[in-house]
Structure formats: structure tokens, C-alpha cells
Amino acid sequence: MSAGNSSRKTLEMEGFHTRFSAWTPFSNKSLNRQLFQERVALISHWFDLWTNKQRQEFLFTILLRCTKSQLRFFYDQFSERMQVARVDFSTVLPRFISLYIFSFLNPKDLCTAAQVSWPWKFLTEQDCLWMPKCIRFGWFLPYTPTDHEYGAWKHHYIACVSNLDWLTPREAAALYGTLNEPKTEDEELQERQREKCLRKIMWEKIALRKKELFRGRPPWGSGTGCSRLLQSQCQPRLSQPVRDRVGLHEALEKQLVLASLEALPKRRNVSGRYSYPLLPKKSWRGGFKNDNSPSGASPPHFILISSRIPAYEMVVDSVRAGVTPVVYEHTGMTLESLLYLIDKALDGQKAQSVGIFSDGDSREINLLQGYKIGIKNLLKPEVRDFWEKLGSCVAPEGEGGHVDLFVPLGASEAGVEVLSQLSQLTGTLFTAPTGIATGSYQHILSDWLGPSQGRAPPSIYFSESKLQTWSSFTDVLEDTLKSVRKQLSPLFKELQKHVSGRMIGQFMFDTVSMTDTLNNQETAQALADGLVELSRENSDKPLEFLSHFLLKKCSEKSKDFDRNVTLTKLDQEVTFDSFMKECNALEDNPQDLKSRLSKSDPNFGVLVQLERKLRMDSAAKRTRVAGELLRSERRYVQMLEIVRDVYVKPLKAALSSNRVILSATNIQIIFSDILQILSLNRQFLDNLRDRLQDWGPARRVGEIFIKFGSQLNTYTNFFNNYPVVLKTIEKCREARPAFRAFLKRHDKTITTNMLSLPELFLYPSRRFEEYIHLLCALRLHTPAEHVDRGDLTAAMDQIKTYQGYIDQMKQNINRKDQLSDIQRSIWGCPPLSEAHRYLIRVQDVAQLHGCDEETHFYLRLYEHTRDLSLFLFNDTLLVCSRGTSHTPFERTSKSTYQFIASVALHRLLVEDIPDSKYVKNAFVLQGPRHEWICATEAEDDKFLWLSVLQNTIKSTMQK
Secondary structure, rough: HHHHHHHHHHHHHHOOOOOOOOOEEEEOHHHHHHHHHHOOOOHHHHHHHHOOHHHHHHHHHHHHHHOOOHHHHHHHHHHHHHHHOOOHHHHHHHHHHHHHHHOOOHHHHHHOOOOOHHHHHHOOOHHHHHHHHHHHHHOOOOOOOOOOEEEEHHHHHHHHHHHOOOHHHHHHHHHEEEEEEEEHHHHHHHHHHHHHHHHHHHHHHHHHHHHHHHHOOOOOOOOOOOOOHHHHHHHHOOHHHHHHHHHHHHHHHHHHHHHHHHHHOOEEEOOOEOOOOOOOOOOOOOOOEEOOOOOOOOOEEEEEEEEOOOOOHHHHHHHHOOOOOOOOOOOOOOHHHHHOOOHHOOOOOOOEEEEOOOOOOOOOOOEEEOEEEEOOOOOHHHHHHEEEEEEEEOHHHHHOOOOEEEOOOHHHHHHHHHHHHHHHEEEEEEEOOOOOOOOOOHHHHHHHOOOOOOHHHHHHEHHHHHHHHHHHHHHHHHHHHHHHHHHHHHHHHHHHHHHHHHHHHHHHHHHOOHHHHOOOOHHHHHHHHHHHHHHHOOOHHHHHHHHHHHHHHOOOHHHHHHHHOOOOOOHHHHHHHHHHHHHHHHHHHHHHHHHHHOOOOOOOHHHHHHHHHOOOOHHHHHHHHHHHHHHHHHHHEEEEEEHHHHHHHHHHHHOOOOOOOHHHHHHHHHHHHHHHHHHHHHHHHHHHHHHHHOOOOOOHHHHHHHHHHOHHHHHHOOEEEEEEHHHHHHHHHHHHHHHHHHHHOOOOOOOOOOOOOHHHOOHHHHHHHHHHHHHHHHOOOHHHHOOOOOHHHHHHHHHHHHHHHHHHHHHHHHHHHHHHHHHHEEEEOOOOOOOOEEEEEEEEEEEEEEEEOOHHHOOOOEEEEEEEEEEOOOOOOEEEEEEEEEEEOOOOEEEEEEEEEEEHHHHHHEEEEEOOOOOOOOEEEEEOOOOEEEOOOOOHHHHHHHHHHHHHHHHHHHH
């Protein structure tokens, strides 16, 4: 206040006049301006220190004090700086917001808005606005618009609307009337008379037809059940007017039958479509016949379809008319029952060709459960008898008869040898696919081994379009079946054990008395010991091994009897061994064939046939394999380019335009390795394309693979970072809604081949399996003296080694997931995830307690205290208590585990407890602090558990 008073006094002394305030001098303009600027600066300083509410109150107070001219000035200044009323929103807002606003307009309003200005015309004619309006009415473009084509969907909508035949409500009412229009009495009377006349005409026509049929019927016919063979002779000759009336009546009856069929309930088939219920003729144990051929005629073609094939119903649905399909169960059948199915379906007649559609690989056929037929067991009596009888059901080779195996046996030397042996045994031509095409079950659509038969075997039995549709789904079906089998196999194993135990117990109770069981206890014990030894040895001839074991056990009591017993081998086995030696020698040194054939060899004809098969048109087959290699590599590179074009480029473009969907760091983590793989495989594809442009019999492919194999460190980086990439994708999907929306727009679309981003990342790991398959086919059709055979062998070994590395990584990841699952299932379990730790075996045991430890082992009594589960890892043993919990209204039970202790294997002692009258299958586990007396339910479980445990302890001690 003292400073203010002094300044005012100074102004008064200098003679300045003030008005209403000594602070505002009017005489001195410069001082007035200076003082005004100082006060404005002071108020501005105060305004900056105020809160938002205080600023609003201050502005409100100032505006109330302003006159109309001052408010007009404020309005003009604001309008000049912010011209909101005169700005086109489509030129200021982002384009996607403008398009979103225009999407609420109907087609008529969009056409009107297009006449406002050029920017509005450009926006309102975009395809994203008109395409949903066309698709809503089912109007699709008959072509794909080019990248620079403009307004295609709008023109298509206008063309479809202009071609519509529609009427206004007034015109429709004048032409057809209205629904609520009442009928007069005359119109109702006329309608009843018309219906009565039509009914009378139909009765007359039916009576006339019955009369004519009765007159033309032979005396021995029943009139209603004439056979098809006598139908042409029994048909009466009617006059032309009568035949016209009869034809009209038959047409009416046909319409009634079709209407009744449409009224039948529909059922859903495997592919998701609806079809009317059919009544196929069932053959024995699940076989289905297709009676498309006329009655009495032999089916020209016949095919067996295994139930192990994924979605085999779709395969049956794709069978052509005239082909007889028979579906057989893969489990629970024998070769004799399969022959019975074939004989019943053919009804004693020979088929032109027989196809077998079953599971298998390039070396053997998985025909039935327990019958994986390959070169090792092909000459067994029962297997040989099956193929000989099957060959007798086929027409001779001179008449074009052949057997088609839908298994890629033509892709390896062992498979070609199997086909050669089958042809020699049966005298019938056997064909199989060469397995050139890559993919699950795609080999059936590739080239087939054998002479040309006019058309490929798949086109003989199946509709190729339906079969191609089925094969495209097998990848997903195989992955699903693997997971289902993995989840259900423990449940089925336990169920099988309980059912078999109940059946055996009921059988023993019904047939054998208790006294006989006690008397034959020694015999039963000998048989049990023989079965245990048989399970340990895993012999191919169980009956011979069991008989030899029983004779040996009997010889311990009677040595004289053992001297008189001799076991001989089959001469056929010796012949087969000699044949295998000849085949191996032929493969190692094909130049020595002439010297071998000049000798008196019992396998002379077989070796000649094998040599012809191996050298038959090898150059052409090698060319086809190389072509398939180029095509599959081109498809693989295209799938990698989808990742670059659909995902990487839009994400980087959004990042550069300040519309960040994903950060640069995350883009680098997710896509850097896959882009390097794309660059590597593009170079590999260019090398293959250059090599195949001037392809010839002497051209080499192995050196390209060797060069490619030396650069696999790119794939190694990808596989090492693969888990991190997937976790980053999931983390970004959860944390960033923009990235989630981006994946939703692009995943599983036509441009991505209906695949998602994680599914596209699966292709690099699966490609190496295809490389091995193609290299095997190339090596098969490359002669031994060819310069490329050595490089192909080296490349195949290199790719196989890297495939083993991939399999090991898969195994490590599965083991890690398995450890996580075990840790979650055990309550109170310590952390299990450590490097190089994996689960070996889980054994359920019963914990026992010795009542009197001073008593001898054979007289000691034990009490069952609780149930335990022993989790054996490669470095430790986890002991857990096991409980069982049941769910209401459910049959299945759930096991619960609680952690007790963990013992390092190098500090664990195992002691066996001999069987006695009071305890069976018991053993002791001794740790540094605790001791567990355990017992298994079966002797085999104890033997296997102790052997695995001791071997694991030995390996741990060695490490």
C-alpha cells in the first residue's frame, strides 16, 4: 500500500488528471498505454494461477459486463479463427469416420449425396458401402474387381435393381387382389363345383386304368407283384388316349410320392449337410454295400475302406456309382473275417478291380489292428493265405484285373519290394501311389506305380472333387484325433482292464470249481510265468515261444524228456532270409545283377521282377518328383508371403502413419525370423526354378539341398524364439484392442487361406517332413550310378538330422507342459520346472504298514494305510497321496493328489520284499528321512516299475 500511495502522489504532483481512479491517467497516452499493459500482464498472471472453475467464473463475469458491440466483436473474431459452420466434415475428419457416417444412409440417399460435391461422390461410391447392401439381397459380383476399379458394387446394385420385376402395392392389389378381400357366395360355390369335377375326373381315370390293367393281365400274374423280368411281357398294350390318361395319373402319383418324401424327417450327416434317410443293405459286422449295379450283374469295381481313416463316412459318400464299398472295423477283426466280408459282398463273383483304402506309410500297410503288413511278415502263413485268396477274387491280369492299395508304398524301396512280393504271390497286378504329392493323405491323388490303365485308380472308385474336399480336411482331423486319443487312451485302458477281469472271473466261476482251481494252481503258475516271459521278450511267434518255455520248464524236472524235444524252423523262413539277402545285395551293387542271374538261383524270377520294377521308367518318375518338389516349394513360399503381405506390411504402414497398432519392438519380435525364412526359401525356390528350366536326366538337385542345409541357422533362430513369438502374440492380443481387431479382420479369411496367424507359423516345422518325403522319392528314382545319388543321400541325412532337432524341441516343450500340468494337479507340490527334467513313469501303489517288524518276512502281517502315486522323473522321485472324488450324476471319477515328499534318485534305496502268504508284489523305498513300504496290484507292474526305477538310478549315478 505504501508503494501504491507514493506512485499516486507522484502522478498528482506531476499534474496528471485521473478519472474515477488515480491509476488511470488520460492525459499522457504513453503512460496510459504502459499502465494498461502492466495491468493486463498482471491479470494474465493471475488467470494462469487460477483453477478451471475460477477461470470459468471470471469469463462469465467479463461477458456479462460486455456491450452488444463488444460481444459482436468477440463473435466475429471467434468465427474467423474457427470456421465450423462453413467446413466440409468429409475433408476434415478421417476417411474411415466419414465412411462410417455415410454407411447409415440407404441407397437412395447415397445417390443423392453423391451429387453434392466431388469429395462426397468419391466417398459415397466406395465398395465398402455398397457391398453389404448387395450381399444382403444375395447379389454377388460375377468377377473380381481389379485394384484400380472404382464403384463396381454400386453399378452392380443399380443393374440388379433395374432388372427387378416388381409392382407397387396399388398395382399388385389391382392384379392379384388383397388377402383380406372377401369372396362372394357365387365364387365359393364355383370353387366347390370345380373341386368336385376334378375329383370326379381323377376317380374315372383311376377306375379306367385298373380296368385296362385287369384286361391285359396274364392269368398267372397277381396283378400287383409282377417281377422285373416279366414286367415287359406283362405290360398290356393300351390305346393312345388311355395311355395318355394313365401317364397323367402316374405323374400325379409321382408328385404325391415326392411330397411324402419331402415330409420325412431329415437327418444330419458327417459333413454338416442334411439328407433324407436311406436304407443301405448292411453286410456282416458293419460292411455297407452300394447296390447301384443292376440286379444279377457282378460289380465291376470293389473297394475296402478302413474305419481308422479320418472321417471315413465322407470317403464312402464320395464313392462312384457302380462301385461296391465295404467299411470294415480296424479293431477287433481278423484276416478271416475280412475275407468273409469280401466274399459276401462279391457273392462268389470276380471283381474287375479291388481297392484297399487303409492307413499306413511307405513301408507297410496298417490293414488291421495287429496286422501291419510289411516285408518282414508278408510270408507268414495267415498273411500269405489272405493275399492269395484276395487275388483269386480279382479278374486275371490279362483281362485288366488289378488290386489298388491306397498306401504310398511306391515311395520307398521297401514298399516297392512289398508290391513285387504280392504280385508274385497272387499273380495279380498290385498298384500303389508313389507319394510324390505332399500333405496328409494327398499321396492318393499323386502318380501311381504300375503300367498306365487309362485313368488313375482314385478316379475309378471315387469322385475326385469330393475326395479332394475330404483330403483338405484331414490335417485338422488328424490333429484332433491325436489329442482325442491322448485324452481317452488312459480311460479306455482302465476300462479294458476292468472288463477283461470281470469276464475272466465270471468264466472261471461258471466253468471251473474251487477244488479244480486249487489242484491246477501249479499249472496256472507255470502259464503265468510263461506269459510274463513272453511280454518281456516281445516275440513275433508267441505260441512257439510259449511252447518252448513250457518244455524248458518241464525239462528242469525231467531232463530225459528235454533230450527228445527238438524245435525246427520253417523252410519258408530260410527261403525268405535268403531272399532278403539277395534284395539287399541288389540294392548295394546293382551292377552285379547279371552275374547273380547267371547262376542257378531259386529267387531268379523274383529278382528279375524286382529289377524291372526298380528300373521301370526311372527318368520320367524322377522328373515328376522334381516337378512336385518345385510346386510344393512354390506353395510353401506363397504361405510365407501371406504373413508378409497380410500382416507385416499393414502393421508397418500403420506405424509409419502414426496410427500405431503394434509397436516396432513387438513387430520385430514376432515377424523378424519368419521374414528371414521367407528370404532364404525364396532364394532356394529361385535355384530350383533355374535348375528345372533346363532339366535333364543328368541334372543334379542334391547340391542345392546341401547348400540350403548349410543355411539352416535361420530356422534355428525361428524355432528357438517360437515360444516367445506365440506368447508375444497372445500378450499383445490381450493388451492392445487395436491389434485384437486387426487379427479379427485378417485371421481365417480368403487371403490367409482360412488360417490364423499362429497356424501360419506351423508351416516351417512341417516343411522338413515334406523335404524328407520328397528326398526319399528322388533317391528312389535316381539310379545308383547317377552323380546326384551321393548328394541326395547326404542332403537326406542332413535334413533328417535337423528334423531330429525339431522333434527334440517339440519333446522338450511337451515335457515342460507336462511338468506344469503335474504341478497344477498336485496340491502343495514344489516347483518342478527345471532344465533337463522330464517324467518317465507314474505308478499307483498301496502304502503298507508292518504290524510287527520283529517277525520274519514270511510271517509278517501288513496293513493297507493309504493309496500313493509315485512320479518318477529322471532325477527325482515324487511321492504323493492319491484320492478319488466322484461327481454326482456322473460315472467317471477324478483322482486328486497331495504332495508328501520328494527324494533325489542318488539318495534312494530300493529293497524287494519276497512274496508270502500275507503280502504280494511288495517293495521298500528308503529315503534319507522316510521309508515307504509299497505294493502294486499286479506282478507285471512291480517288475516293470522296479526295472525302470533301477535303470533310472543307475543312469543318474553315472551322470
